[in-house]
Amino acid sequence: MKYAFANRVRHLQSSAVRDILKIVGQGNVISFAGGLPDDDLFPLEGIEDAFNRVFKTGKKSLQYMETEGYRPLREVILHRMAKKGISGFTSDEVLITTGSQQAIDLFSRIMLSPGDVVLTEDPTYLAALQVFKSYEAEVVAVESDDDGMLPGDLEEKLKQYHPKCVYVVPTFSNPAGRVWALERRKQLIDLVHRYKVVVFEDDPYGELQFTENEVYTPLAALDDGTRVMYTSTFSKTAVPALRTGWITGPYQIIRMMAQAKQANDLHSNSLSQQALYELCTHYDLDAHIKHLIEVYKSRMEIMVRCLEVANLPNVHFVKPKGGMFLWIEVDERIDLTSLLDKAVEHGVAYVPGEPFFAGNPKKNTMRLNFTHATPEKIKQGMNLLTHVISTEMNKHLVEIGE
């Protein structure tokens, strides 16, 4: 049977992320592929207690809710953002979403007409690229180094493309684990004001900071409240199952997104919003996050150490200062997209870097997640992975007679 789909489905494809979740579901492969937190660390008792507190408030807790979300939770979010320097907003300027993914989607829905341009880092978050393309927008990559987008190239592309927005993950980016320097952040804010463009700051990982004496100021804290949309989520700090994220920014945009959300799903799960409010007010979420940081940081260090010990030629990476991912560039003769099958055969999975690129993909890159596997599994998996890569490397060396 043939069905007449809309034009925009040409850009909808099952993503690598999706296929990855399927690999993770299979038992025998050690997976560095997903973006999953470790479920052993989930604050189950806190969550259970939070739900039971909500149930005690009575049956009204199970009714429909306004589209914008549970106001006491929005107040808590304002308070948490203020500690990161994001201030000047009221709870009317906070929209609760079904994960930060929905924030990206709703923003795109109200902003992007077919042919509109979005500027991004390169590589950048795969599922954001998919959303932009699903609205038939054109994605243009801005040149970046380890400190963030290069202001010169950014300005050139702002001039040339008149983009609708600049999408960035400035703190512990996915996939590259990059942190923007403060100066670059300020330059970005300056440029988007001059060119009257909105920045979408995606910050799901900002709270998972491994360094103790550094401050990574969110773009939203550097703006005057008119040019930055800031989104984050409870999926990495509390649990993913509640699918609760949020977005903050200028009221006109938040208001329009709420109208789009009303058409999309009326409102997000309201019981979970109330439970998260209870969790934030009756459980020490910050102490929990501190614990997550300790565990994740030590796993990252184990992974990095494995890589250092393996001492593969022509391997480059930057030790992550936070987040969930290690981004690795190997010898340019190795195609990590096609090597994935072999790696999975050997019992280890990763995400090839290729689909994260908006521009020309570097096929010799990959993203490794260090938060889901145990230290023991990380060691085993890294042994398998470095073996697969070095075998492939040797093959190239033999082939070209090096």
Add this chain to the structure above:
Amino acid sequence: MKYAFANRVRHLQSSAVRDILKIVGQGNVISFAGGLPDDDLFPLEGIEDAFNRVFKTGKKSLQYMETEGYRPLREVILHRMAKKGISGFTSDEVLITTGSQQAIDLFSRIMLSPGDVVLTEDPTYLAALQVFKSYEAEVVAVESDDDGMLPGDLEEKLKQYHPKCVYVVPTFSNPAGRVWALERRKQLIDLVHRYKVVVFEDDPYGELQFTENEVYTPLAALDDGTRVMYTSTFSKTAVPALRTGWITGPYQIIRMMAQAKQANDLHSNSLSQQALYELCTHYDLDAHIKHLIEVYKSRMEIMVRCLEVANLPNVHFVKPKGGMFLWIEVDERIDLTSLLDKAVEHGVAYVPGEPFFAGNPKKNTMRLNFTHATPEKIKQGMNLLTHVISTEMNKHLVEIGE
């Protein structure tokens, strides 16, 4: 500050439904306006028990989940649909959504290009109209009577407009409380097969059936599995707060919708999906629904009796056989859209029928909800409402010297 929104936001507006929820939130008005179930009837203990069962399964219950939803819940849904005659599908053909609203939205997203036509009943579900328009589709109303769409007009419009789909609420429709006759259902299925069009069957209220000896066969039970998308929800039978609905239909369409859902919100709240599975397997949901039916039916009868006693001239309505709404047409000189303010002043709210029309609106119509207010409030509210209408009626009679 001015922001450059996408073209499609022209069609996004705060809906009547939304403004209604705000009226409901205010204390002193008796509201027949919303579409809310009665929270006093919510199965709080069953829900609480269901969540605690899920928590007992351990921390994995709080992890990310596949986009399509929790498979055991999809199996339960298949089983429940089979009892209504909908069979031949597997759990791969069930997609869990954030309420059935998201099912309408995702379907539209993958099906409707700007300018595409959707055929609907008239009046029809307001928020569906908003979704279709938000994708810049054109909505064309098909002539209907109390038994459903008129096959002659439907065929003519299938020929003339080559629509992408036909959207219907054939059982206890919103807003009209209408039930399609079996013959009309069969004629619709026949026509969409001949004209190769997909039907979207929206069935949120089907389980709330007040008549005992009648069977209202879903369109999906009359189809061969190729032309009907069937959607329903747990919002009316269990609770709205969990925002869990589903859609079933041809695999190709479900698969494409899952890809759109991945971009939209990755997956729906997975803890709630697991809890609903526990509720369906450890709680007598059918007995609960039977109780809801008894209570809602008696409230509907009280409301109808109030209307009969008031004996307003030129009032027409059909006594609902199920669902949540009573649809009333009053004397055609009365504009119920502009009368709403006065009614609210007098302490009672309703939804004017006007925004539910895809074609020419009848301004002398309104939708009353009979599930949320208590019997006492229904009597009080109907007294207020019939008083406001009869005062308005007398004014017209005086004005024109009748």
